[in-house]
Amino acid sequence: MKRRRERIDRGIKVRSEDIFALCSWREMLYLAFPRLLPIVGLILLSFVLSIYWQKVLLSVSVFALLAISWDILAQTGMISLGQALFFGMGAYLAGIMNHTWGLSPFITIPVATVSGGLFCTLLLLPVLRLRGIYFSMVTLILPLMLVRIVEATKIFGGTEGLSGLGALPSRWVELYTVILALLAALFGLRRLMGSDFGLVLKGINDNDRSVMSAGINIYWFKAQALFIAGSVGAFAGAYMTHVYMFVGMPVFALDYSILPIAAAVVGGTGTLAGPMLGAFILVPLSEILRGLGGLRIVFYGLFLVVFTVALPEGIFHYIARKYHQFERWVEVDT
Amino acid sequence: MSSSPILKVSDLSKQFGGVRAVNHVDFKLTKGELLGLIGPNGSGKTTIVNLITGFVKPTAGEVYYKDRKITGWAPYKVVRLGVARTFQMVRPFYQLPAFKNMIIPLYSPRVKGLAGGKYGDRDAVALDLLEEVGFERDSFVAYKPASVLPQGYLKRLELAKAIALQPDLLILDELFSGLSLAEVASIVPIIEKLRMEGKTIIMIEHRLKELFRIADRIIVLNFGEKIADGKASEVMESEEVKKAYLGTEAG
Numbered sequence: 001m002k003r004r005r006e007r008i009d010r011g012i013k014v015r016s017e018d019i020f021a022l023c024s025w026r027e028m029l030y031l032a033f034p035r036l037l038p039i040v041g042l043i044l045l046s047f048v049l050s051i052y053w054q055k056v057l058l059s060v061s062v063f064a065l066l067a068i069s070w071d072i073l074a075q076t077g078m079i080s081l082g083q084a085l086f087f088g089m090g091a092y093l094a095g096i097m098n099h100t101w102g103l104s105p106f107i108t109i110p111v112a113t114v115s116g117g118l119f120c121t122l123l124l125l126p127v128l129r130l131r132g133i134y135f136s137m138v139t140l141i142l143p144l145m146l147v148r149i150v151e152a153t154k155i156f157g158g159t160e161g162l163s164g165l166g167a168l169p170s171r172w173v174e175l176y177t178v179i180l181a182l183l184a185a186l187f188g189l190r191r192l193m194g195s196d197f198g199l200v201l202k203g204i205n206d207n208d209r210s211v212m213s214a215g216i217n218i219y220w221f222k223a224q225a226l227f228i229a230g231s232v233g234a235f236a237g238a239y240m241t242h243v244y245m246f247v248g249m250p251v252f253a254l255d256y257s258i259l260p261i262a263a264a265v266v267g268g269t270g271t272l273a274g275p276m277l278g279a280f281i282l283v284p285l286s287e288i289l290r291g292l293g294g295l296r297i298v299f300y301g302l303f304l305v306v307f308t309v310a311l312p313e314g315i316f317h318y319i320a321r322k323y324h325q326f327e328r329w330v331e332v333d334t
Numbered sequence: 335m336s337s338s339p340i341l342k343v344s345d346l347s348k349q350f351g352g353v354r355a356v357n358h359v360d361f362k363l364t365k366g367e368l369l370g371l372i373g374p375n376g377s378g379k380t381t382i383v384n385l386i387t388g389f390v391k392p393t394a395g396e397v398y399y400k401d402r403k404i405t406g407w408a409p410y411k412v413v414r415l416g417v418a419r420t421f422q423m424v425r426p427f428y429q430l431p432a433f434k435n436m437i438i439p440l441y442s443p444r445v446k447g448l449a450g451g452k453y454g455d456r457d458a459v460a461l462d463l464l465e466e467v468g469f470e471r472d473s474f475v476a477y478k479p480a481s482v483l484p485q486g487y488l489k490r491l492e493l494a495k496a497i498a499l500q501p502d503l504l505i506l507d508e509l510f511s512g513l514s515l516a517e518v519a520s521i522v523p524i525i526e527k528l529r530m531e532g533k534t535i536i537m538i539e540h541r542l543k544e545l546f547r548i549a550d551r552i553i554v555l556n557f558g559e560k561i562a563d564g565k566a567s568e569v570m571e572s573e574e575v576k577k578a579y580l581g582t583e584a585g
Contacts, residue, residue, distance in 0.1 A: 196437050196456060199430075203438045207425045213387065215413030215442035215499060 004332045013324045034323065038186065038276075042179050054175055058243065060283040061178040062236045066260040067267070067275030068185050069232035074269055075193060076225040077205030079132070082139030084256035085123070086233025087240075088146065090116035092156060094238035095247030099162045105242040108166075109177075109235065116234025121226045128222050131208075140257070147252040161248020168242055178239055182276070185232055190272050192228075201225050259283070266307050268314020277316050338401055340365045340534050341386070341503060346395035348381055348558075355381040357558040358395070363503075368525075368535045370545045370566070373555035374578055379538045380422060382555075383505050387419050388412045399503070414444045418501035420492045422508040422538075428481035432469060432491055435480055436460035439498040448500055460498075467494045467524055486517035493524065503534045510541040518544050554578070 016027040042057075049057060066083045073080045093112035097103045103111075127138045151159055168174045192198050203211045204218050211218055241247045259282065260275065267278025285303065289296040311318055339362040348356040356378040363369055371379050384390040386397050388409040396405045404412055426435050439445065440456045461469075461476055467490040469476040475487065483491070489509055496504055506525075510518045518541065525548060529535065539545040546552070546566040554562040554569055556578040562569045569575055 196441050199434065199437050200441055203427060206427050209389070209409075210421065210425060210495075211438055212389075212409040213413060213419055213421070214439040214495065215410050215444045216438065217408070217410045 001331050001333060003329050005327055006330050007321070007325045007327050009325050035187075038273075039183060042183065046175050046179065051171070054171070056284060056287050058175060058178055060280055061182045062240055063259055063263060063283050064182055064276040064279035065178075065185055065232055065236040066256060067263040067279045068182075068189060068272050069229040069236075070260045071264050071269055071272050071275045072189060072193070072201075072225060072229040072232070074264065075198075075205060076201045076222060077131070077208065078222065078225070079136045080139045080229075080257075081136045081261070082141075082143050082257050083233055083260045084143040084252045084254065085139060085146070086116065086120050086230045087237035087256045088143055088252040089120055089230070090234025090237030090239075091241045091247045091251040092150075092237075093119075093234070094241045095162045095165055096156060098165045098242070099157075102166075105166050105168050109238045109242065112238035113231050113235040116238065117227045117229075117231030120230035120234065121223055124226055125223065128219050128226075143252040143257065147249050150249055157248065159249060161246055163246045163248075165241060165245045165247065167245050174243060181235060181239070186272060186276055189228070189232075193272065262304060264314075266304065266315060268316035268318070271314075271316050271320075274314050274316030278314070281315070339363055339398075340400055342396075342398040343382070343386065344396050344398070346382070346385055346397065347393045348378075348385055348390060349393045354558050356385065356392075359555070359558070359560050361553055361560065361563065363534060363536070365502075365534055366529070366532050368529055368537065368548060368550050370549035370552040371536055371538045371555065372540070372542060372545070372552060377555040377578075378558040379555055380507060381558075383419060383507055383536070383538065386412075387417060387505065413442065413499060413501075414447075416444070416500070416502040417505065418496040418499040418503075419505040420496050420507055420509060422511065424485075424488045424492045426480040426488060426491055429479055431477050431479055432483060432487070433457060433460040433464055433476045435491055436463060436494060436498055439495045442499060444499055463494045463498050464491070466497070467491075468520060469494075485512050486514070486520075489513060489517075490521065490524075493521070497528070501533065503536070504528065505536045505538075507538045508540065509537065510539060510544060522548060 012027060012030050016031050045057060046054065066087060069086060070080055070083055090112045093116050094105070094108040097108040097111065098105070123142060124139070127135055130138065150156055156162060168177065193201065200211060200216060200221055204221060208218050211221075237251060240251070260279070263278030263282050264275035265278070266282060267276065268274030286296070286300055289299050292299060307315075341363040343359060343361050346356055346359045347354070359378075359382060361369075371382065373379055381390060385392050386399075386404075388404070388407045388411070391406045396403055398404065399412070399415055399417060402415070404415065426432075437456055437460065440453070440459055446453055461471070464476045465471045469487065469490065475483070480488065480491065489512075493506070493509060496506075509521065513521070522544065525535065525537075529548075537545060537549065549566060551564065552562070552566050552569045553560055554572075554575050556574075561574045561578060562572045
């Protein structure tokens with residue numbers, strides 16, 4: 001007699017899979033709970049946190065946006081190592097607009113979001129044909145290149161950057177702008193990826209030849225995915241410019257490329273919610289470890305290694321499985 | 335042949351490094367014909383299909399579809415004109431149910447164009463198409479994830495994906511390979527029905543017995559060259575064909 005562990009969908013999941021099967025508050029709550037959790041959670045958090053931790057929440061949300069943007073690209077089969085490109089592009093565009101024309105943040109942020117997405121798409125258009133590691137290399141190099149251009153040509157303030165930029169009116173507007181943007185990105189893009197358009201994007205990742213032979217121009221769809229991801233990243237950058245009231249070379253730093261990937265891996269790729277969850281674990285963790293000084297990076301790295309070894313599928317997938325399924329041991333005869 | 339050919343391949347060649355995969359191949363195809371493309375392994379059958387559908391660009395030669403030069407066009411543009419193909423290696427989206435696999439071809443601009451600019455209810459169309467190729471409507475097989483479907487159903491799914499594009503020219507790359515006799519016997523009527531609808535079909539096959547029963551014409555390839563072209567019975571009489579086949583099979 002051997003024993004085998006099997007996983008079975010919970011009855012409530014089976015019953016509530018189709019919307020017409022909903023017939024009790026319990027089933028509705030079962031469906032609504034995971035969706036309400038981030039909304040209610042974020043709003044409550046903003047009230048109970050101290051000013052310092054509100055700033056952390058703000059930076060967590062920005063990294064969550066970058067992680068979501070990374071995940072959109074990853075689901076389309078483009079592994080980006082350069083979220084800093086999107087972030088920096090948005091940051092500089094907003095900064096320049098505010099510095100030269102004195103436009104208010106309520107204009108610069110939306111304009112930088114759209115135009116940042118557009119510029120990033122145009123920059124990466126020539127390399128859309130590249131697959132796998134080749135595409136990744138280009139995305140890694142582009143932000144590093146742009147930062148050297150700014151340094152060498154001394155445009156946009158050069159190494160000094162642009163300071164004294166306009167700020168958002170209040171702490172609360174600041175916080176709620178990013179929280180609302182994060183929730184909109186999470187739910188909106190999850191919906192998009194679940195639609196037939198999203199199916200085509202995932203199809204490109206899975207089997208691009210099959211998508212091509214369906215008469216679909218995969219480069220056009222990849223460009224659209226790039227624009228979406230680029231816009232999300234550019235929003236994060238533009239927003240941060242007005243929070244810091246400064247934009248400079250650090251916006252192209254490697255942190256903005258690496259941390260979103262780490263967040264996506266820890267949280268669980270392919271779900272958008274996973275990478276966001278990852279950002280909500282990693283960024284506060286790095287804040288807590290700040291007290292350790294130089295050892296901080298060691299503990300941080302150790303934590304990452306333990307997580308990827310113990311839960312390679314990601315935290316979100318693990319939690320989702322526990323929520324939808326139960327496990328039991330059954331005896332099998334061999 | 336009074337009407338102009340639907341597909342004309344003239345002097346087509348493809349060289350991969352030092353290998354001549356396809357060497358000066360010529361043929362024409364009239365509307366409604368079912369052409370069998372056979373030959374030993376590595377004789378360039380799939381390369382010809384890749385050249386016609388634009389997955390590979392030819393070294394020399396031209397491809398005309400409905401009197402239009404399509405040499406070297408991108409695959410998605412060729413499909414929009416009405417050339418659909420299946421792949422030898424079926425790679426569906428395993429985690430998705432079978433009918434969701436149909437969404438991608440149904441999302442194609444060609445389908446949208448033919449339907450007058452509207453997509454319609456893609457899920458319903460997908461289920462209809464799958465029923466056409468033998469996914470029984472009263473079973474749950476169309477709703478099962480592709481990962482649990484047997485090979486026979488995966489091949490049918492691949493066929494349905496091509497039919498969904500409503501092609502005029504359908505290219506089937508080894509549709510029968512890896513299938514049991516019974517499975518092949520159940521797919522043959524589907525192909526015959528497609529012919530009745532007036533579709534032109536090219537079939538690459540190793541299952542010669544089944545192919546000869548339905549094909550109008552056979553082209554035999556060996557080392558990238560066309561060595562015979564004609565009715566099945568005539569073709570197999572040719573000395574060169576016998577040599578090509580016996581040469582590989584005996585070895």
